Amino acid sequence: MTNIKNDVLYLKEVFLSGYKSINNVNIEFQKGLNIIIGKNAAGKTNFLKFLSKCLMLDYDELNDFSANLIFENGREISLKASRNIKIEDFLKQTDFSNKVETVLTISGKIIKDNKKEWTSISNKLAENNIIFDTTFLSHGLPNEYYIVDTSFSFKIQRRKVSSELSKIFNDTKTPYFVKCLAIDLISEIFNIETLNNTEIKKSLTSFFKIINPFNEILNKYTPIEEFRFNENYNIFIEEDKESFTLNNLFLEFKIDGNWLPFSNLSDGTKRLFYIISEVFEINEAENKRPSSSTSLYLGNQEIRRIILIEEPELGIHPHQFQKLMEFLKIESEKKQIIITTHSPQALDAIHPDELNRIIIAYLADAHEGTKLRHLNESELIKAKEYVKEDYLSDYWLYSDLEK
Amino acid sequence: MKIGLVGEAPNDTQSIKNLLLKKYTDTSYEFVFMLQRINGSSLDSQKTKRLLRIEFELQKPNIVIFIRDLDSTLPNKLKLDDRKIYFNNSNNIVDKRGIHLLHIYEIEALILADIETFNKIYKTQIKKFEDVMKVKEPKELLKKASKNYNESHNPEIFDKLNFNKVLECIYFEKFIKKMDKLF
Numbered sequence: 088m089t090n091i092k093n094d095v096l097y098l099k100e101v102f103l104s105g106y107k108s109i110n111n112v113n114i115e116f117q118k119g120l121n122i123i124i125g126k127n128a129a130g131k132t133n134f135l136k137f138l139s140k141c142l143m144l145d146y147d148e149l150n151d152f153s154a155n156l157i158f159e160n161g162r163e164i165s166l167k168a169s170r171n172i173k174i175e176d177f178l179k180q181t182d183f184s185n186k187v188e189t190v191l192t193i194s195g196k197i198i199k200d201n202k203k204e205w206t207s208i209s210n211k212l213a214e215n216n217i218i219f220d221t222t223f224l225s226h227g228l229p230n231e232y233y234i235v236d237t238s239f240s241f242k243i244q245r246r247k248v249s250s251e252l253s254k255i256f257n258d259t260k261t262p263y264f265v266k267c268l269a270i271d272l273i274s275e276i277f278n279i280e281t282l283n284n285t286e287i288k289k290s291l292t293s294f295f296k297i298i299n300p301f302n303e304i305l306n307k308y309t310p311i312e313e314f315r316f317n318e319n320y321n322i323f324i325e326e327d328k329e330s331f332t333l334n335n336l337f338l339e340f341k342i343d344g345n346w347l348p349f350s351n352l353s354d355g356t357k358r359l360f361y362i363i364s365e366v367f368e369i370n371e372a373e374n375k376r377p378s379s380s381t382s383l384y385l386g387n388q389e390i391r392r393i394i395l396i397e398e399p400e401l402g403i404h405p406h407q408f409q410k411l412m413e414f415l416k417i418e419s420e421k422k423q424i425i426i427t428t429h430s431p432q433a434l435d436a437i438h439p440d441e442l443n444r445i446i447i448a449y450l451a452d453a454h455e456g457t458k459l460r461h462l463n464e465s466e467l468i469k470a471k472e473y474v475k476e477d478y479l480s481d482y483w484l485y486s487d488l489e490k
Numbered sequence: 491m492k493i494g495l496v497g498e499a500p501n502d503t504q505s506i507k508n509l510l511l512k513k514y515t516d517t518s519y520e521f522v523f524m525l526q527r528i529n530g531s532s533l534d535s536q537k538t539k540r541l542l543r544i545e546f547e548l549q550k551p552n553i554v555i556f557i558r559d560l561d562s563t564l565p566n567k568l569k570l571d572d573r574k575i576y577f578n579n580s581n582n583i584v585d586k587r588g589i590h591l592l593h594i595y596e597i598e599a600l601i602l603a604d605i606e607t608f609n610k611i612y613k614t615q616i617k618k619f620e621d622v623m624k625v626k627e628p629k630e631l632l633k634k635a636s637k638n639y640n641e642s643h644n645p646e647i648f649d650k651l652n653f654n655k656v657l658e659c660i661y662f663e664k665f666i667k668k669m670d671k672l673f
């Protein structure tokens with residue numbers, strides 16, 4: 088596997104404590120692909136959820152916790168966060184967002200607030216060019232999957248973003264793909280000079296072409312032959328010609344020669360589309376992209392993506408899953424991807440020289456909770472022997488990788 | 491002394507381990523599973539043989555117990571020959587350190603050897619057998635006697651069996667004698 092360049096930012100190590108079964112967990116990650124395996128109830132999901140909250144600087148639901156995320160991009164960057172509000176203080180106020188203590192350290196030097204004012208951690212990260220975006224794909228599909236599963240309608244006023252669009256941008260649960268589509272749509276529509284049907288349609292036709300590069304990927308890695316925007320949308324222009332409403336915008340998918348709405352796809356195909364559309368990025372994308380670390384929209388090339396995926400194999404045929412792992416492996420050359428899995432097939436995507444990409448999650452005991460570790464020396468030797476004879480997955484399936 | 495166990499199913503190897511631990515209590519005996527998740531149908535495959543060699547080379551057991559059911563009562567030359575071939579092939583893989591534990595008819599015969607323990611657990615009244623090796627399909631017999639029983643309970647049952655009573659089963663007694671000679 089070709090590694091992403093050394094100077095590219097990646098999550099190198101984490102210390103996490105204080106969320107469900109996660110207490111004093113410390114683990115190192117590699118650039119690119121990382122695979123977490125572990126039995127049911129080992130705490131893999133808890134770990135991934137906790138990690139995603141910390142990466143997204145979303146501390147709202149956390150208390151009595153501490154986190155230290157260590158990144159590397161030629162410099163060692165440490166982002167510490169903690170909050171410990173006592174019961175008596177909970178009764179005094181309702182908003183504790185400012186009670187999270189955060190410390191950003193770069194190459195051993197603590198980054199202080201600007202001289203005149205308190206500086207948010209997002210600003211400190213932005214000022215120091217620490218720009219990343221985190222995508223977390225949990226089980227299933229997004230509850231609100233606008234444009235993909237639910238037709239989308241919104242109003243556009245000149246230079247103003249409507250509430251419907253604002254919801255897409257501001258809701259942290261909006262899928263990355265949908266958010267990017269909304270950005271591309273706005274960028275296209277705001278260029279319209281005269282608001283009339285012809286101009287708007289022309290602009291939309293241009294926007295619709297944005298998804299074309301996805302077709303090659305979907306065709307290669309899923310049963311979807313191609314997808315497109317449904318053309319039965321409606322445009323309503325206000326009398327003052329200053330605003331218009333676009334109704335019924337949604338995608339349709341071609342399977343076995345038939346165009347279908349997302350709701351008619353099989354569960355496995357839906358999940359495949361969800362994963363691939365969240366991970367894949369058009370390299371040449373000219374429009375801005377979101378960065379969860381800085382809350383800014385920046386150029387595609389400036390943002391390092393960290394993608395967390397929970398059990399990508401769920402509902403997916405083994406042949407299709409093999410292709411999906413191939414896709415994730417290729418994409419991990421440009422992004423850091425951390426997955427949890429119960430699928431032995433996932434391990435076969437790992438080269439024998441890259442066994443440090445495997446992480447084992449296990450429950451130490453009720454008090455200590457979840458622990459994560461890499462393969463020890465004897466396990467590494469055995470894993471290599473298994474690969475020599477057959478598959479790495481055999482080691483997991485038939486031997487004592489997880490005792 | 492490291493003792494490797496290769497069985498037809500994880501429950502079988504765990505059951506035999508639980509039973510042997512009653513006799514070989516000294517901490518110098520270490521029982522290790524080799525290919526714990528293999529099932530009966532894949533025991534003869536080339537892949538299993540290759541993986542067994544890896545386990546043998548890396549775990550370095552002093553002896554390896556190959557546990558199999560005959561799936562028949564005696565005499566059944568065809569089946570016996572078949573199991574002999576399996577054992578000889580497997581024994582070659584582990585540099586002739588193998589020892590064969592062949593259940594007649596199947597592993598549940600050992601439960602019949604100490605039927606009092608089973609009767610006590612499941613509140614059944616199965617009578618003592620003169621020769622458990624003559625009982626056809628002992629597992630089915632136990633299932634018919636108690637609806638609560640199934641083979642997944644075997645490791646716990648074997649943990650409660652009286653070792654000396656199980657020795658009344660001739661094939662098991664012979665196996666233990668053979669094993670003791672190796673120590």
